[in-house]
Amino acid sequence: MNAAAPAAVIVLAAGEGTRMKSSTPKVLHRIGGTTLLGHAVRAARATRAEHVSVVVRHERDRVVEFCAAFDPDLVIADQDDVKGTGRAVECGLEVLPADLTGTVLVTYGDVPLLTGETLVALTEAHTTSGSAVSVITAHLADPSGYGRVVRDADGHVARIVEQKDASDDERAITEINSGIYAFDADLLREALARVGTDNAQGEKYLTDVVQIARESGRAVSAHVVDDPWQTEGVNDRVQLAQLGRVLNQRVCERHMRAGVTIVDPATTWIDVDVSIGRDATILPGTQLLGATSIGAEAVIGPEVTLTDTEVGDGAEVTRAVANLAVVGPGATVGPYSYLRPGTRLGARGKIGGFVETKNAEIGEGAKVPHLTYAGDVTIGEGANIGAGTVFANYDGVAKHHSSVGAHSFVGSHTVVVSPVDIADGAYVGAGSALTQDVEPGQIAVARARQRNIDGWVARARAGTRTADAAARARADRQSPDTEPTPEDTDR
């Protein structure tokens, strides 16, 4: 356990977020593959704090449901009717052990770019300086809307004043309160008990703790961050998109620094949990989402969307969509194919163009190269599925499974009416409609035998260009018998 780990982190997430104009609570909007609150919880967890509590109120049940799924160890605190960040923190403390001592961090559920490293650095500086309160601040060209940091003649933080309560002089201050703090737990509890609601918004302000600490002779320090994005909150969907882009840029840069080529980070979207091996290349217009992982030296893109998909070393995926699929090492996919859940393509296998797969186990080196639907099927190693083959897995009531054995060949434009098992080393004639199993070494031909009817065009289509063409062709075929041309004799 890190000696400087805080005792607790309290994440404030009770606010309404009206400017999102959404039926989804603000903290549950997503960037980079998880919710804003998810990002805040990740940063909080990175501090290795013993307790992390989340303060909820607006759309409480939905936020609690997310918390339980995301991190079951989160402690939920319900904020009551008293408004304000001070009251929120009080509620957050109430669900933690009453004798909690040490450092308590406070963060917001709608500040997604704040990193765990920043919180660790804040905690360390807070403990080393022996301050009762340490607040992260930033200098902004346009500080409007934020609480301003008022410093005394010695340059120490004296208090924080909200925009709505500030004088003209105070509004001219460009150092803002980020809303992210480290507190001494005892001081925080004592000070919050003394905070009132006598202000422009009638709220219990957490910021009042600063002045109370100073009045009790305790030290307050400010930690100025150079990276303003880390303290930027999301209030509307414009900011949601801006922060989403900045987060994505950071994720892309992390991968590039680790040895991944990303040709166009501006059109490449990578969720925070994606892993990518060394010397992989990501081509423009690609989205790597959820728990996707990409092997070393793989080439992904252009225009590929992979969700929760695993791609092996050296595989190539071009203009394809995959969801919960596995692409083996050295395998190739695309262009224009759709891999649905349960697709597992073996090493050096191939899913070519205009192929849709679902719950399809495709063996090593097996090929499904063109225009195929392969649903609920097991295809053995080295098998080849001809162009236009359809595994008809659904009879309108239930889904059925079929299999194709190792090194078997299914002729083009075959429909396999599942369930059918084609053994190892078997052939299926092109254009078959297969309803029965095929044994090893057999060829199955399941289509009507071809019948050619002489003279049909002359009888049934007399006088058409087709009939004329037929007549000419027949005459040409007969001519060599009567009058050989010079070339014919040469041969």
Ligand code: UD1
């Ligand atoms: C707060 C700070 C301000 C700072 C700004 C930074 C106070 C009084 N003011 O202002 O100095 O510059 O953040 O963004 O602290 N929340 C609750 N319960 C509440 C109220 C808020 O949980 O009763 C949560 C919100 O969900 C949000 C965070 O606290 O995540 C901040 O709330 P918000 O209303 O945005 O704070 P500001 O008034 O902007």
Ligand code: CA
């Ligand atoms: Ca507010």
